[in-house]
Amino acid sequence: MARVRQTDLAVLGALSIEPMSGYAVREAIRDVLGQFWSESFGQIYPALAGLEADGYVERQPGERRGGSRYALTAAGRERLVELLHTPATPAPPRNGVLLRLFFGHVLGEADSAALVREQRDRAQAQLAALAVERAQVDSEPQGGPGAEHRRYALLVISAGEHSARAALDWAEQALAELAGDQD
């Protein structure tokens, strides 16, 4: 099973919602999918160039000087379907906060509690950001280019909410156990 270039999948997928600029691709991914995926410009633009060379995307002049608008071609849509059927390669988890907390016996109780609070605050911020996203997706026009997509975007937002709420619950419970809750 040839390894799949996940960035291609993400970029092609974003363009399947509607044609957009490389900049907008990143926004689309960051805003709704941010908790589960990320792409940097240094990754997106080369990917777009490669995809164009392979005939998977078409580049059209954008609205502003120098700007471009990329659209999926028929081949690109096929390629996307192919990539979507590829098994997800699980990324090695890397949660620096939990790593540090795991060594709390060296860090000490007070600093460990601070770590947990950091986690809690992050979860809270995530929840707030997701509420904004949800409101925005809900208010989108019914018939737009990405109408079918909305349903799945909401599913992903819901996954983020579940995850953030779980993190919040855990943090509060952990703080009570650490008895280091000083705020």
Add this chain to the structure above:
Amino acid sequence: MARVRQTDLAVLGALSIEPMSGYAVREAIRDVLGQFWSESFGQIYPALAGLEADGYVERQPGERRGGSRYALTAAGRERLVELLHTPATPAPPRNGVLLRLFFGHVLGEADSAALVREQRDRAQAQLAALAVERAQVDSEPQGGPGAEHRRYALLVISAGEHSARAALDWAEQALAELAGDQD
């Protein structure tokens, strides 16, 4: 802020629980912290060599021929404390399943539901594995070398449980909404 070699942190931390081999370092990380961190051998052994050169760990002959046992030195413990106080550099999230689901409008309802089921099964497996871990940590002797550490290991296990339960809840809800729950 000089970027911190996270692997050093993980390795030094594992050795702070008790002296062990490079192989055991990986196990220690994989078993309890598996949901939140991972290290490969290709990373651990070079790190161990570097840490030894810097005087942070001491290498002793292990029980078997060719095997080694690494122990933290005083300087190593100091270094670990220093690294623990370093801000966690958030790793870019990479959840391939959610990425694919986000483009469910291209993938179709049936295949999207399969993705969600995959997520659900993974969460269930995680919950089962964590139950085993929890039982094992609970049954460890009270006075061992890593007694203080236990408390934090349990905190991390609890984080894993919260996260897995949330994923499970979400998956079940999502399946109901997709109406593609065929098992």
Add this chain to the structure above:
DNA sequence: ACAAACATGTAACCAGTTACATGATTCA
């Protein structure tokens, strides 16, 4: 006028995986 957001791209760096290579010990 100015700041913020939009937009595109390159180059250097590096963390981390994977595959390969090798051998010892334990247990069935």
Add this chain to the structure above:
DNA sequence: TGAATCATGTAACTGGTTACATGTTTGT
């Protein structure tokens, strides 16, 4: 005796970040 697990290490590759460089448009 053979398989599974314990154990150590190297080398090639590459995905992905970060920093840099540059310019436009919109809104205040």
